[in-house]
Amino acid sequence: MIQSNPSSPAFTACPLDCPDTCGAIVERDSAGRLVRLRGNKDHAWSSGSLCGKTAVYHELVNAPNRLRVPLIRRRSGFEEATWDEAIGHIVSRMDGIDGADVLALYYAGNMGLVQRKFPLRLMHALGASFHDNGVCDATAEVGFQTVMGRSVGPDLDEEGDPASCDLFVLWGSDAKRTTPHLMQRLKRLCDGGVKVHVIDIYRTETIAKVEEWGGHGLIVHPGSDAALALGLASRAFDQRAANLEFLKEHCVGAAEFRAEVTGAWPMARIAECTGLKEEQVKALSDALHAAKQPLLKAGIGFARRRNGGEAMRAIASLAATLGHSDRLFFQTGDHFGFDESPIVRPDVRTAPLLPPVSQVGLGRVLDEGAYRAAFVWGHNPAATLPDSVRIRRGLMRDDLFLVVHELFMTETAQLADVVLPATALTEHSDVFRSYGHRTLQVSWRSTKAPADQKSNVQCFSALGRALGFVGDAAFPDERQGPIFEVDEDVIVGDFLAVNRKRFTGDEYHAALKGEPVKLLPRVFADRGTPSGRIELVSEAAERAGAPRVATYLPDDGAGMRGTFQLISAPSSATHNSTYLHVPRHRERLGIPLAHLHPADAKVAGIEDGGGVRVSSEFGAITLTARLDEDLPRKTVRIDGFLNESLVPEGIGVNALTSPEVSDLGGGNVLYSNRVEIEAAATPTPSE
Ligand code: SF4
Known part of the structure; x- marks a missing residue:
């Protein structure tokens, strides 16, 4: 279903990895382009307001530097290509690569269930390897x-x-x-x-x-x-x-x-x-x-x-x-209890599913030569994962074929062999369910993509067909039906139909219209x-090796020797690394800062506005010092993703962070990291 009449309201939800998952109304021009999003007052949690990041989402969607056509890496650098050329190139490079040597890398660039999870269908068909959830809330x-x-x-x-x-x-x-x-x-x-x-x-x-x-x-x-x-x-x-x-x-x-x-x-x-x-x-x-x-x-x-x-x-x-x-x-989406199989179709997998690789420790794994191909969507591992120096080295391996589907030329896309341009929120259909509240929304496609971008469903189904996953030969079980000859609106409909029992009749019809629907609590037997x-x-x-009862064990700092605790705090100016490609957000983010307590800065001979070199066993970056009396002594706070073009070393905060894992769940240890600081020349504030 395309909400194609610009005069009728089109509903959507914020796609960012934020528990608020705010409800929004799409404003379009007569040519079907996104003018702006405004808050939907009928949304129970957000009640008509959007934060400053999504209130100007149109600037991200309409940014002139969005990826517009596929790119193939040649000896001389990236060359523009048609989708047919790019897909043909991928098919030829994938020839002879075993499924277990293919790594699926995805995260939370877009939280819509359909676009985020559909590529897993191709990964299952290929027999690819998956990673764990260690970078998030594991x-x-x-x-x-x-x-x-x-x-x-x-x-x-x-x-x-x-x-x-x-x-x-x-x-x-x-x-x-x-x-x-x-x-x-x-x-x-x-x-x-x-x-x-x-x-x-x-x-x-x-x-x-x-x-x-x-x-x-x-x-x-x-x-x-x-x-x-x-x-x-x-x-x-x-x-x-x-x-x-x-x-x-x-x-x-x-x-x-x-x-x-x-x-x-x-x-x-x-x-x-x-x-x-x-x-x-x-x-x-x-x-x-x-x-x-x-x-x-x-x-x-x-x-x-x-x-x-x-x-x-x-x-x-x-x-x-x-x-x-x-x-x-x-925070969790568990209370929705949705069956996601109409999106993912795990039944198409014939190869055994190997234990997931640690996403936190992926740098070492890649650096040691694992995998021959990787497909990345909704993720920027070169900036997001710990130990990013090693992650980048691993992704740059000559014997690793890297395909990235993205909105912008991210740090990971820059390392790719093929870059495929992706659609944004209102240019495709999707389903959003929050992990902070109980409202669900369907977001039907309501605006046109500005150039030759494809949604995750369009992109990965085209790849699936080109890689030969069509017809009875690939899927002999007739119950499997069409796997890659699919339309994303049909997938949205199938998803809702399979989960029909979670809705009352009125809710179901409201959801089909794209209206925010707050579902009743799920009842569990135990x-x-x-x-x-x-x-x-x-x-x-x-x-599993943990104490029998909850126990306090002092944080061992993941074995790092630094005397300062690194606090990698969330940013108020950006939400994920794609925001760094939009001038307004880059401006709001400003120059890369390291916040220090004035007494610590004095001991190290660092002045407010002066340079500070922050280093760990894994790397070093030079930032501008901002003195802050509200910070505890012996801590260094660095907020969000840095504008790497303003960091002399050309890399962000994850150059400093450890690939060690936490005590439970194999999660990251971003808040255990220890660093050293020293005075340095003030970084030059020009891009
Ligand atoms: S990022 Fe902003 S608009 Fe999006 S869900 Fe969070 S608060 Fe709402």
């Missing part, structure tokens, strides 16, 4: 699930209201930068007299705002979250605030957990480990004990460290101790843990 998710089972928590939209919440604890989440629409709810709670506590490792913009509204910020030592959570659980038992009835009825291992924490966490130890004042711990503890309807929202970023899985386990164990497990919110109950003791975790 650690937090496994930590949460070890205790709680399924990641299905409260509906923040409804429960985060003064009428249904008497305490809000936001743990390890800079909402102002990563979940902007939560901020208005936090303000409403503060205005309504509800206590709001925000826990983080530096004074974030979220903490500054919440304090302005009367809430409390708690700055803890990096990596001490488990110490705080276990200390609070210990105090709950000591002060008869633990919900013993809940523990008995719903939890496994409550007695063992209680024995483990009791006596282990005197106030002085909590304060020493976390850096909090004793009265701050007491105030938070008292607030948790007094609350009848608290909401706890645990972020994802704080768990990206060596002890992050145990930190999330400890927070989940604290929630259970207080009898408020079902009031602990963790919690999804091995025991079916909340597991304060986990034998599965123990078998």
Whole structure:
């Protein structure tokens, strides 16, 4: 279905990797081009507002430097080609490459289920190898699930209201930068007299705002979250605030957990480990004990460290101790419970599926010569993955054939053998479901692509046909039907039809029209843990080498020797690396900065606005110093993706970061990294 009449409203949703997944209305000109997106007031969570990144999304879509035609790397550099030439080139280069030697590399450039997941259909047909989810929320998710089972928590939209919440604890989440629409709810709670506590490792913009509204910020030592959570659980038992009835009825291992924490966490130890004042711990503890309807929202970023899985386990164990497990919110799309097989079609796979490769450790794997071809979509691994010097070296191997489907000439596209131009949000059809709230939206194609771009579905189905995956010879099982002779609108329709039982009749028809639809909560028979109950003791975790109960182990810094803690914070100016190709966002991002505490800068002889060389075992970058009294001592904060053209070394923050993995889930350890700083010549501010 194409929403082709410019005078009728066309609906869409923000495609960025952001839990708000805001609803939007598409404004088009008479030629069918995108004029701008504006917020859809009928969207339950975003209520008509878009953040500054997506309010100017048209500048990204209409950017003159968008990839317009396929490019093939020749001896002299990239040459423009037709789609037929590019696909023919790919087919000839893929000749003789075994499926297991093909790596599928995708991430979150576009969060639409159809465009993001359809290329997996070709990867399955090829018998390709996949990577794990280590670059995203793997650690937090496994930590949460070890205790709680399924990641299905409260509906923040409804429960985060003064009428249904008497305490809000936001743990390890800079909402102002990563979940902007939560901020208005936090303000409403503060205005309504509800206590709001925000826990983080530096004074974030979220903490500054919440304090302005009367809430409390708690700055803890990096990596001490488990110490705080276990200390609070210990105090709950000591002060008869633990919900013993809940523990008995719903939890496994409550007695063992209680024995483990009791006596282990005197106030002085909590304060020493976390850096909090004793009265701050007491105030938070008292607030948790007094609350009848608290909401706890645990972020994802704080768990990206060596002890992050145990930190999330400890927070989940604290929630259970207080009898408020079902009031602990963790970002997930699990509550939708959708069957994605109409998109992915895993049934077309005939080759065995090998264990996924670690995305965090991919640099070493590629550098050591693994794989002969890689297909990349919605991802910029050369900038996004840790240890990016080695990632780039691996992707540049002469014996690795690299195909990238992209909007812009990203750092990864620059290394490719073939670059294929991709459509943007309103130029294709898709389905969006949030991992922060419960609203779903279908986004039918409503604008024309400016040149010869193809959607992921169009691109990868054309590749599938050209690679010979057509007809009975390729798919002898007649139930498999057409695999690559497909239309993306039909896939959207099939997806909705297969998941029809999740909708009421009215919701289904509203979804088909592209309207935002908030689905009812999913009902589960049990919690999804091995025991079916909340597991304060986990034998599965123990078998996997983790402690039986949530445990505080100091962060070992992933073996790095630097004396400064690197904080890779989210950026307020960009969302993913494609934004660096749009002048307005590049301008907002400004020159690449390293934020330092003034006392640390003084010791190192670094001045505000002067140069600072930040280095680790993995690489070094030279940035401009910005002195910031709100940062803890011995930390260096670098925000988001850097404009690499303004970094003398021509590479971003991931040149510094470690490919080591976390304690649970094989996640990244971005917040465990250690670096050194030294004064350097000020980088020249010109592109
Ligand atoms: S980035 Fe997030 S807050 Fe901004 S428009 Fe997209 S979903 Fe909404």
